[in-house]
Amino acid sequence: MDLGLTGKVAIITGSSKGIGLHTALQLVKEGANVTICARGEKSLKEAAAFIKTETGVEVLVVPADITNEEQCTNIIQKTVDHYGRLDILINNAGTSSANPFESVDTALWQTDLDLKLFGAIHTSKAAIPFMREVGGGAIVNVTAVLGKTPPASSLPTTVSRAAGMALTKAMSKDLGKDNIRVNTVCIGLIRxxxxxxxxxxxxxxxxxxxxxxxxxxxxxxxxxxGDTSEAANIITFLVSDAASYVTGTSVNIDGGSGAVL
Incomplete structure (x- = not known):
């Protein structure tokens, strides 16, 4: 199946390793032009070298801390300056922070929300005008299946991930008229x-x-x-033309372990 990704331009945050890196690799294999970004420049360069070894293609490397709104805007602008357009944004950056409610202080709440929620907000806000210019686009927010049914001692991660799901649904309602699709993948146990x-x-x-x-x-x-490539395959599908009528939805990538759809 031709996914219609040849020549498309994609940005993936948190893409120096794991799901982000393998999604970047899969998109490059499908013919997309890709920007990878994360905080660590060394690990990003290693990721770019890995992708080039696997595909022969160079990706754009933009070190950035997405908790900083100015740096989020810079990722988008550098990508458009380099490739001339923007079609796809995958908000993948995040870490796991699971603690009992009473042990989570204000600083940790803020750090988690800045990374997992506001990072996606800032990058999306900067990307949307460029997507409109090319007639549409696709955004995938990577969240977690436990955000749907938070267990004990799972804070602040499950709350920030649940907020990411709500953000996805609200954005899809606002941006559908611009042919910008917004979906989320809810990650379970992935290597x-x-x-x-x-x-x-x-x-x-x-x-x-x-x-x-x-x-x-x-x-x-x-x-x-699950394997990282299995998550990458679903994300690649969701940003492709093959999913052109899919927006505002969540897909669990969890081997069936989630308690809800």
């Missing part, structure tokens, strides 16, 4: 550095497949931890 550290600390004698299937798998209907 990451954090999960790999847990595997090595808890069960270093097991292979990754054994740990994924036998230790964690029984709690997940598909009986394993």
């Amino acid at each position: 990451s550095e954090q999960i790999e550290k847990k595997w090595k600390n808890e069960a270093a004698d097991l292979s990754w497949d054994e740990y994924s299937k036998n230790v964690v798998g029984p709690t997940i209907p598909l009986q394993r931890i």
Whole structure:
């Protein structure tokens, strides 16, 4: 299937590793021009080198802290200056911060919301005028399935992710008239550095497949931890022409573990 991504221009925040990096790789393979951004310049350059090794294509590298509105605007402007247009924005930057309610102080609430909610707000606000110029676009906000059904001791992450879902729905209503689609993917257990550290600390004698299937798998209907490429494939679909009538929705990428649709 031709996804219609050839020549499209995409920005992915938090793309020096994990889901962001593999989404960038997948978009490049589909013919898109891509900007990757994250706070660490060294890790970004390593990510760009990895993509070039895999595809032969160079991506634009823009180090940035998306908790800073000015730097968010700079990501968008540098991308348009370099490629001449903007079609796709994937708000992927974020970390996991899970604590009991009473232990979360004001500074941590603010830091989490600045990164996961206001980062997406600032980048989207700067990107939308350029999307309008080319007749439309696609935005994907990466959130978490636990934002739909927050368990105990999951703050502030689940609250900021739930806010990201509400932001997605509201934006889709406002921007549909401009042919700008806005969706969210709700991530469950996907292979990451954090999960790999847990595997090595808890069960270093097991292979990754054994740990994924036998230790964690029984709690997940598909009986394993998801791979980053599987999340990247869904995100790539949502920003492509193949999803041209999909907006304002959430897609769980969780192996069926979520309690709600």
